[in-house]
Amino acid sequence: MKRRFRWSHGHQEVDADVQRELDFHVDERRREFAAQGLSSTAADRAAIDAFGDRSHIESEVRMLRRETVRSRERRSHWHDIRQDLQIATRGLRRTPGFTVVALLTLALGIGANSAVFSVVDGVLLRPLPFPASGQLVQLWSDHRARGRAEPEWLTPPDFADWRDQNTTFSSMGTYQNWGPTLTGAGEPAALNGLAVSGDFFRTLGIAPELGRTISSDDDNPGVEPVVVIGDALWRGRFGGDLTILNRQVQLNGQSWRVVGVMPPSFRAPLPAPIAVFRAARRPAGTCGRGCIVLRAVGRLKPGVTLAQAQADIGGIARHDATTFPATNKDVGAWLIPLHEQITGPTRRPLLALTTAVALVLLIACVNLANLLLLRGEARAREFAVRAALGAGRGRLVRQLVTEGLLLASIGGVLGLAVAAAGSHWLAAVVPPIVQQLQGVNLSAAVVAFTAIVSIAAGLLFTLLPAVRSTGYDQLGLLRSGLRAGSPHRNRIQQLLVTGQLALAVILLTGAGLLIRSLVAMERVDLGYRTTGLLFDIVTLPAAQYAPATITPTMNTVVDRLRANPAVRSAELVDQPPLSTGDQDMTAIPLGEPFDVDAPPALWYRSRRPGICD
Amino acid sequence: MAGSDLFTGSLDLLLLKAVTWGPRHGYAIARWLREQTGDTLPIHEGVLYPALHRLERKGYLDEEWGPTESNREAKFYRLTPGGRAALRAATARWRLYAGVMNAALEARRGP
Numbered sequence: 001m002k003r004r005f006r007w008s009h010g011h012q013e014v015d016a017d018v019q020r021e022l023d024f025h026v027d028e029r030r031r032e033f034a035a036q037g038l039s040s041t042a043a044d045r046a047a048i049d050a051f052g053d054r055s056h057i058e059s060e061v062r063m064l065r066r067e068t069v070r071s072r073e074r075r076s077h078w079h080d081i082r083q084d085l086q087i088a089t090r091g092l093r094r095t096p097g098f099t100v101v102a103l104l105t106l107a108l109g110i111g112a113n114s115a116v117f118s119v120v121d122g123v124l125l126r127p128l129p130f131p132a133s134g135q136l137v138q139l140w141s142d143h144r145a146r147g148r149a150e151p152e153w154l155t156p157p158d159f160a161d162w163r164d165q166n167t168t169f170s171s172m173g174t175y176q177n178w179g180p181t182l183t184g185a186g187e188p189a190a191l192n193g194l195a196v197s198g199d200f201f202r203t204l205g206i207a208p209e210l211g212r213t214i215s216s217d218d219d220n221p222g223v224e225p226v227v228v229i230g231d232a233l234w235r236g237r238f239g240g241d242l243t244i245l246n247r248q249v250q251l252n253g254q255s256w257r258v259v260g261v262m263p264p265s266f267r268a269p270l271p272a273p274i275a276v277f278r279a280a281r282r283p284a285g286t287c288g289r290g291c292i293v294l295r296a297v298g299r300l301k302p303g304v305t306l307a308q309a310q311a312d313i314g315g316i317a318r319h320d321a322t323t324f325p326a327t328n329k330d331v332g333a334w335l336i337p338l339h340e341q342i343t344g345p346t347r348r349p350l351l352a353l354t355t356a357v358a359l360v361l362l363i364a365c366v367n368l369a370n371l372l373l374l375r376g377e378a379r380a381r382e383f384a385v386r387a388a389l390g391a392g393r394g395r396l397v398r399q400l401v402t403e404g405l406l407l408a409s410i411g412g413v414l415g416l417a418v419a420a421a422g423s424h425w426l427a428a429v430v431p432p433i434v435q436q437l438q439g440v441n442l443s444a445a446v447v448a449f450t451a452i453v454s455i456a457a458g459l460l461f462t463l464l465p466a467v468r469s470t471g472y473d474q475l476g477l478l479r480s481g482l483r484a485g486s487p488h489r490n491r492i493q494q495l496l497v498t499g500q501l502a503l504a505v506i507l508l509t510g511a512g513l514l515i516r517s518l519v520a521m522e523r524v525d526l527g528y529r530t531t532g533l534l535f536d537i538v539t540l541p542a543a544q545y546a547p548a549t550i551t552p553t554m555n556t557v558v559d560r561l562r563a564n565p566a567v568r569s570a571e572l573v574d575q576p577p578l579s580t581g582d583q584d585m586t587a588i589p590l591g592e593p594f595d596v597d598a599p600p601a602l603w604y605r606s607r608r609p610g611i612c613d
Numbered sequence: 614m615a616g617s618d619l620f621t622g623s624l625d626l627l628l629l630k631a632v633t634w635g636p637r638h639g640y641a642i643a644r645w646l647r648e649q650t651g652d653t654l655p656i657h658e659g660v661l662y663p664a665l666h667r668l669e670r671k672g673y674l675d676e677e678w679g680p681t682e683s684n685r686e687a688k689f690y691r692l693t694p695g696g697r698a699a700l701r702a703a704t705a706r707w708r709l710y711a712g713v714m715n716a717a718l719e720a721r722r723g724p
Contacts (some may be wrong), residue, residue: 017688024686024688025658053657057663061666062662
């Protein structure tokens with residue numbers, strides 16, 4: 001203790017110390033010369049001469065001395081911290097019950113926060129895995145004025161107008177689902193495919209791993225049919241063979257030349273991984289402004305905002321609406337940033353979860369503050385003794401805070417383990433498309449977040465008890481040996497308990513509301529009874545079942561089901577009732593000529609009469 | 614300037630040696646140096662101080678203010694355990710060096 005006070009000097013003290021030391025030398029030397037018989041002025045002169053260049057030496061010594069003082073202060077600082085940590089460790093070991101409860105509380109509280117943050121970080125904060133992905137926008141047509149609340153796909157002529165007339169996009173690409181059957185390479189397989197425009201890959205900004213992507217030339221009628229395949233199909237079906245390029249593959253019984261392979265990291269912005277891409281190759285004039293078949297993605301020019309783009313494309317759509325009122329009346333443009341398009345649905349549940357786990361940690365901190373306050377009371381004598389031995393109040397507070405931070409750090413490390421386990425489980429709340437594109441893992445950001453949360457929690461639950469526990473008459477307590485709590489402290493404790501209750505009520509109310517809406521969702525009247533109702537998907541590969549055989553085959557399946565004594569009735573449907581994903585088609589009135597600009601599409605579901613039974 | 618005529622490190626070696634008898638202040642060390650070397654060291658006395666503080670910076674010396682024989686306040690330098698080890702190593706190096714130099718300079722046969 002004493003030593004430290006000696007070393008904590010400012011520059012002025014250091015300089016005075018050096019001057020005093022050198023003055024002593026010169027003075028001693030002068031006395032020696034005087035003792036040898038020199039006159040007082042001559043002795044002065046001789047001593048100064050013998051010393052040498054005083055100002056130079058003095059400034060050199062001053063600098064050295066400052067360095068020494070600085071490094072000793074640093075060392076003594078570390079020494080104090082080490083001592084605090086040793087005392088803290090001993091203190092925690094002495095009360096294993098408290099330590100275990102505190103660590104478990106912290107591990108769960110911090111772990112829950114880290115787990116939720118790992119999802120928030122992976123899903124909401126990280127950009128999509130495309131170059132300059134902030135520029136990517138999903139393009140929809142807006143049918144809200146016609147009573148359809150969801151954004152709708154585009155028609156080829158509308159898209160062509162948007163692509164050709166806009167001033168805010170550097171490129172736009174379209175894509176449509178395509179489900180070809182692969183034959184001639186092992187077992188026939190139904191593939192997830194996309195028919196894309198020549199600008200699709202350029203818009204996303206992803207280069208192929210091998211060969212090339214689909215280009216605009218592939219879209220021309222009459223050119224050779226080519227495909228680009230995904231990495232998974234290339235490795236899974238073709239063994240990652242480099243000679244895959246220019247090889248012919250059989251899709252839907254037709255021959256296609258493979259011209260490229262996409263890198264493994266590439267994912268189209270769609271729920272299912274895509275195995276194969278072909279050019280859209282839509283014969284001109286067969287699909288008009290009533291034919292809603294395209295999905296489109298665009299890349300904004302650098303520096304263009306979403307609002308500017310929305311105004312730009314909206315203007316084109318309005319112009320089309322007045323030019324082609326039969327099909328385009330009340331149809332607008334609806335631009336959604338691709339990141340929001342993909343992660344949007346997860347935002348609300350994640351925010352709710354974030355709030356909930358933050359509340360849980362707050363409750364945990366209040367709980368621990370309370371425990372520490374009680375512990376502080378039990379340790380009042382220890383503090384009194386240390387205070388009597390010369391430890392200042394600051395030092396005692398620091399000791400308690402060190403204990404809290406030590407607890408919080410260990411809790412944080414345990415919390416990371418909890419988060420590692422929890423984030424996998426939490427990832428289930430994230431739709432698969434988001435998981436595939438973004439991924440949820442314990443990144444450096446999550447570790448940093450955990451560290452910050454741990455330290456904040458540690459300070460939160462120790463500072464108040466630390467200040468309270470050390471803030472009363474230490475010596476009086478030591479003398480009396482009493483352990484009476486001050487009325488002041490009781491008030492603090494009451495406040496803590498009240499706060500804890502309030503937080504718990506908020507959390508419980510939130511959880512209750514969540515459960516109530518879940519229960520309400522379960523009880524929604526679907527219009528039909530779901531008890532005993534089973535649903536399954538039957539797929540018939542096109543390669544093995546000619547179109548003419550499909551209906552008889554499906555009828556056989558249904559007949560066999562009906563023959564089963566456990567089944568009361570069975571029927572076929574193309575989509576389960578109340579699911580999304582309608583088929584759409586263009587309705588052509590019977591007996592009238594086919595008109596590519598026919599009035600709008602119908603959304604339909606095929607069903608058979610027995611489905612309502 | 615100062616020390617340029619001294620063999621490198623020899624002043625440090627002498628300073629460490631000077632405090633092996635116990636804590637000494639700078640002036641006492643200077644006087645001891647003068648006596649031991651017969652006033653032949655070609656340096657100003659002040660040069661000792663940067664050297665002493667450098668040794669302290671390295672952790673070889675420790676300092677404390679205290680009263681002298683004549684009851685004046687002076688800064689005393691004390692050898693630390695690290696300083697003692699450094700002195701031992703430097704002395705051994707010096708002896709080896711001096712021995713080799715002596716042997717070479719007193720050679721009887723030419724090249």
